[in-house]
Amino acid sequence: MAETFEEILARFFKQEKYREYISRAVVAGRKSVPVDFADLLVFDKEAAEAILSEPLKYLPLLDSAAYKQLELEYPQYAAAVKTFRAAVRGLPEITPIRMIRSEHLRRLIAIDGIVVRASVVRPLLAKAVYRCRYCGLTYRQEGVKPPLRCSSPRCIERKPYFELVEEESIFIDFQTLGVQEKPEDLPPGQIPRVIEVRVKGDSVDAAAPGDRVTVTGVLMIYAEQGDQTQQPRRIYLEAVSVEPRGKELESLLITPEEEKLINQMAADPKNYQRLIQSVAPSIKGLDHIKEAILLLLFGGRAKVFPDGVRVRGDIHVLLVGDPGTAKSTLLLYAAQIAPRGIYTSGRGSTAAGLTAAVVRDPGGGLVLEAGAAVLADMGICVIDEIDKMRPEDRVAMHEVMAQQTVSIAKGGIVATLNARCSILAAANPELGRYDAYRPFNENVNLPITLLSRFDLIFVLRDEPTPEMDRQVASHIVSLHAEGGVKQEPAIPPPLLKKYITYSKKIEPVLSREAAEALQQFYLSMRSVYEKTSTVSITARQLESLIRLAEASARACLRSVVTIEDAEVAIRLMKRSLSEVGVDVETGRPDIDVIMTGKPRSVREKLSLVLDVIRTLQEQHGYADDEALRKELQEQGLTRGEIDRILNRMITEGRIYTPKPGAYRLA
Numbered sequence: 001m002a003e004t005f006e007e008i009l010a011r012f013f014k015q016e017k018y019r020e021y022i023s024r025a026v027v028a029g030r031k032s033v034p035v036d037f038a039d040l041l042v043f044d045k046e047a048a049e050a051i052l053s054e055p056l057k058y059l060p061l062l063d064s065a066a067y068k069q070l071e072l073e074y075p076q077y078a079a080a081v082k083t084f085r086a087a088v089r090g091l092p093e094i095t096p097i098r099m100i101r102s103e104h105l106r107r108l109i110a111i112d113g114i115v116v117r118a119s120v121v122r123p124l125l126a127k128a129v130y131r132c133r134y135c136g137l138t139y140r141q142e143g144v145k146p147p148l149r150c151s152s153p154r155c156i157e158r159k160p161y162f163e164l165v166e167e168e169s170i171f172i173d174f175q176t177l178g179v180q181e182k183p184e185d186l187p188p189g190q191i192p193r194v195i196e197v198r199v200k201g202d203s204v205d206a207a208a209p210g211d212r213v214t215v216t217g218v219l220m221i222y223a224e225q226g227d228q229t230q231q232p233r234r235i236y237l238e239a240v241s242v243e244p245r246g247k248e249l250e251s252l253l254i255t256p257e258e259e260k261l262i263n264q265m266a267a268d269p270k271n272y273q274r275l276i277q278s279v280a281p282s283i284k285g286l287d288h289i290k291e292a293i294l295l296l297l298f299g300g301r302a303k304v305f306p307d308g309v310r311v312r313g314d315i316h317v318l319l320v321g322d323p324g325t326a327k328s329t330l331l332l333y334a335a336q337i338a339p340r341g342i343y344t345s346g347r348g349s350t351a352a353g354l355t356a357a358v359v360r361d362p363g364g365g366l367v368l369e370a371g372a373a374v375l376a377d378m379g380i381c382v383i384d385e386i387d388k389m390r391p392e393d394r395v396a397m398h399e400v401m402a403q404q405t406v407s408i409a410k411g412g413i414v415a416t417l418n419a420r421c422s423i424l425a426a427a428n429p430e431l432g433r434y435d436a437y438r439p440f441n442e443n444v445n446l447p448i449t450l451l452s453r454f455d456l457i458f459v460l461r462d463e464p465t466p467e468m469d470r471q472v473a474s475h476i477v478s479l480h481a482e483g484g485v486k487q488e489p490a491i492p493p494p495l496l497k498k499y500i501t502y503s504k505k506i507e508p509v510l511s512r513e514a515a516e517a518l519q520q521f522y523l524s525m526r527s528v529y530e531k532t533s534t535v536s537i538t539a540r541q542l543e544s545l546i547r548l549a550e551a552s553a554r555a556c557l558r559s560v561v562t563i564e565d566a567e568v569a570i571r572l573m574k575r576s577l578s579e580v581g582v583d584v585e586t587g588r589p590d591i592d593v594i595m596t597g598k599p600r601s602v603r604e605k606l607s608l609v610l611d612v613i614r615t616l617q618e619q620h621g622y623a624d625d626e627a628l629r630k631e632l633q634e635q636g637l638t639r640g641e642i643d644r645i646l647n648r649m650i651t652e653g654r655i656y657t658p659k660p661g662a663y664r665l666a
Contacts, residue, residue: 005058008047009065012040022070026077032085032202033066034241037092051088055108055218059240062086082170083126085201087241089216097181097193100219100235110216111237112185112245115207116194117178117359117369124174124200130162138165175204177242178369179215183342196236203242209356209370209417210377212245254498262502265491266557274490275499275555280333281489283326284476288575292317292456293334295572296380296422297500298554300547301507312404314422315547316453318386320444321460322433327426331382334424337493339501340379342372342421346389351396354383355406358413368408368415373400376421387427387445394450397423401453425454434461440579455544456572459579508553510546514566518545521570541577545569608635609645613655613663622662 012018021033040048051058067084070077078084091110100109128141132150139147139162146162149155177197186192197215199206207213217239254262265271279290300313319327335341344354349372357369373381386394399405406417430445440459444451451457491499510518522542548569553561612631616623632642646663649655655663 005047005050006061006065008044009062010068012043012047013065013069015039015043019069019073022066022073026070026074030202031081031083032087032241035062035066035086035088036090037088038090040088041092052091052108054106055240056106059086059088059108059218062088083172083201085240087203087216089214089241089243091216094214096185097179097195098185098187098190100195104219105221105235106218108216108218108240109237110214111179111195112214113179113181113195113212114375115177115209115211115213115370116180116375117367118205118207118209119176119367121173121175121204123171125164125169126172127170129165129168131165133161133163134158138168172201173204175199176367177207177213177215177239178367179213179237182212197239197242198236199239199242203239206242207244209368210374214243214245215239216241216243254502258495258498259502261495262499263557265499272552272556275496278489278491278493278496279337280326280330283329286326286330286460288572289319289330289458289460291568292458292572293330293424294555295548295551295568296424297334297338298503298551299422300550300554301509302420310404311543312402312420313547313550314404314420315455315544315551316401316423317425318451318454318457319424319426319460320429320434320440320457321426322462323428325460325462327460328384331384331424331426334380335382337497337500338380339497339504340376341382342376342379343382343384344372346383346385346387349383349389349393351393354381354393355396355400355419356408356415356417358408358410368413368417370417371406373397373419373421374406374417377418378420380422380424381419383423383425385428386425387430391447394447398449398453401450423454434459452540455547456576457579458576503554503557506554506557506559508550508559508561508565510549510561511563513563514549514561517563517566518542518549518569521545521573541573545573548572605637605641605645606649608632608637609642609649610654610665613665617664622658622664625661625663628663 013022017039018033018035025031025033037048037052040051047058051062063083063085066086067078070081070084088108091108093110094112095104095109097111097113100111125144128144128146130139130141130146131137132139132152132155134155135150135152137150137152137155141147146164147160149160150158150162175198177199178194179197180192180194183192197217215237217237220236220238221233222236265274268274275294276287276291279294283290296315296317299315302313303311305311319330321327332343335343353371354373355371356374357371359367359369372383381400383389386397396406399407400419400421401423404418404420406419408415408417427444427446429443431443434443440457489496522545545566546569549561549565552565552568553559556565558565609632612628612635613623616627616631629639629642633639637645646655650657653666656666658664
């Protein structure tokens, strides 16, 4: 059987397709040739089934046949590489990680999942050469174990003593991966399972943490030294081939018919409105927030300037609102509709869980394990209740939002991972309900450094209005009532997901008219400073406007950003600034509420109090409480404002009280 089998495999590699594959491998300097299982099945069904059921016996014969064909066509390359493997791929059935059982042991199986960790690449001894330390005789071993005895007559009486000849032995690259089952395959209430995958040769570094992969390999048991008991054994997958599936789901392959339908949809003038209506159709109203989430899903165009600076195209949106304003529903819907969406809650998230963690692998080394932002690379990361995160964990989001990378320097591992994702976050007001008479930063328990990185911030307030309340109540009741009107989405979710995926191919360019409109809006908002002395918009918001306009063009499948797209961006930015960037004491637009945490009116009063304390301190050595209050009241401050400002300055450490009724600058 073995002879016949080898002849069959030799004929298999003489096919035109595989001779071309071998030629490509030689040109690329690779040590393996891909073998499609379907081709093997068509060529010889018995041989294919034998490889599937007994891979440990028949895969080496397949490797040998591939190497012999390489020797025939490229003898010099064959002599240089010494080993050449057949990477079998495309098995007819994918085995879910959760369904791997003992019956799969020593069989060829394929699994699908997400790489969550990857070790460093290390050399592994494949074929060993040993030398006897007494007589110098060398032995070439197919395995890695030394011979039991030396065959030289001089060494028969002596205890065997061999040393490894490293320069003559063959080493191959080796890496271990942790592959976790995909979130969409997870049964309700279950923890995702991870299987260890051992990768050799060309397949090392084929996938990084966060990538979706299909791994074909042989299921094996750990060889536990000296363990002869009936204890359960640990398993791992000895990889034969690793195929990265890219950043999009495999199910999002768009057929020519669907591509035609998507282009027809984009040609409809009402398509943009239908897209907005398709975002969380079970929620009544909130059209401006649905539009912002839609643009976040499409995203702008990432750019790399000639000096190497990369500017993100991903849009970040923050929703702040009263309880019961459907924030979580909007977030969940966005995570489901995105081609790649990861949902997490602030209460149960740590810095390592959001970015990346350094963990110890079974071999004793340290490996990186990807967090939510890295797993969401090229997608969206949804964080509910971001205000409930611990401050030290929240700091990890700064780099993700601005540079879109995750930098790790722990335990000797210094690495930078990609986290090119949009952040959609929600937060509750600090006092339970949003207080319109307090500045935005006092309503939300989030640092200014984080708030300033969001492109759009919206406030959802639960204000009773008879007409709107009636519409919402009617809508909710009809959703739950028997025979009620169920509103179907204008575009079905699977089609919308494919529409978003298809739009990512388009790289919209800013037209002269759109650029002029955005520039004029920016300059007109900046000119407010001359009249009110408040900063109404910054360069960060101008970049946000460009991203929003590009996303609007992408939503309509346009390669040029038009004046209509610029108007969409301006309208959303105006709405965001009107809700957030307002000085509540004067009613004037003031972006410094977000950028510095204090509106101009508050900053002016703070500087006035500091000036009066400084003057009194120079005259008397300290500022007397009674004299200070009298002076400040003459300057126009009320008693309540004085109390509030003094308490705030003591809390911030700007002033202190050396004795009761006296103040000094810190």
